[in-house]
Amino acid sequence: MTTPSSLILVIEDEAEIRHVVRTALEAEGWRVCEADSMARGLIDAASRKPDLVILDLGLPDGDGIDFIHQFRGWSGAPLLVLSARSAEGVKVSALDLGADDFLGKPFGVAELLARVRAALRRPPVSEAAPSVPLRFGRVELDRVRRLVRRDGEDLRLTAVEYRLLCALASRPGQVLTHRQLLREVWGPGAVEHGHYLRIYMGRLRHKLEDDPARPKHLLTELGVGYRFMADLPPGGVSVRLGEVRSAGFRASPA
Template sequence: MSLRVLLVEDDRELRTMLRDALAVEGYEVVTAASLAEGLALLAHLGRRPRHADDAGTDLVLLDLSLPDGEGETLLAALRRRHGLPLIVISARESDGQKIRLLDAGADDYLVKPFGIGELLARMRVALRHRGTRLAPAVTRYEHGALRVDLERREVRADGTPVHLTPTEFALLARLVRSAGRVVTHRQLLADVWGPEHVADTHYLRLYMAQLRAKLEPDPAEPQLLLTEPGVGYRLAEAPA
């Protein structure tokens, strides 16, 4: 099961970049662009222990300067109800503010601009401190003529680059990270399209057909993108 991150950040470009970078590392990312949206998602995502198809969350990344208020409000709300790890990401460099927020319950404080590698390392530390074990992210897949490199966002079949739409790539990446294991329809829809689309199985059928047309030698007899009837889909396990 992937770990889920709630990212509260109003800068659209940064929000998209962080979401995509974390997805490559195997995290499921839910985003909010305002304080109100963040509070609503926190109330929903953190309301119960997370199970197979639950909407729980595992870590929060929080910007402070939001269009409708201060991120500190969300930190206070989280600490009243949850023990989730939270990392502040902010352009503010004041030592006094850092100390105040760390004392208020933030697990870490990262000043913008920062590198993705540093953010990932701090996330791993925060999760370890809460007892969460992390498995290395799966970012490469090779099976027959198919080669996938999630970090480079490259897909090749018979050595030829394959162009995928952003949604096609996101769907393939989710299956790569669970290669050899079944991923349910609900999980795929939530991870690729968002939790509000868990019933929209027609999206899944359409995009799986498109992926097979681009990646399978014979789309009518798929050998890589396999259907588990009534359950979900499975990417064939890569040879050892």
């Protein structure tokens, strides 16, 4: 969870970009440590235990994809990729291996800060409290009683619809790739059947969203996967990905 003393590790080989990112983060009150190589980044990540890692993929001594693979072997801290390598396959690989988000270069500082805030707000999966009903829009999800209500009335979901909703809602704000969701909801044998997701996401939106064509909570990351956006606490600030200029993802309803 975000606090003024949250420690952020920036792994980036370009000094100018490190300076820009560090200046922006420190202006928000966060502590920052820097690494200019994958080897140094792994050492700092293990020894300093940052609350968030911002990672460039094009490092001089290795591929950032390899860093993600190693890092996820022993840490569940949020990881935001910040890279000029914006090909769809690269994004999917990074997210499949455990990155929480991906922002392309060039990037806007305001959007970077918004994504950092979202990542730091997200509780670790092990600390999440599914016993507390989750409310978003006019919907309440009670994972203990396995109930979904809209406007106080019980809503009938199929078993698959319920599993898909829980998979997304358990990681609010996080991009989940098609393969991740197919594997988690349908099992490892279904990872090539993307049409399953399109069908069931359409059904969920019709049951849960006020306007299924313009969803506010069940968002598509084109060519990559889906993201669940919960309601923010009163006074919170929400940044919709489809409303900001970005070299990274853009949220869309389909």
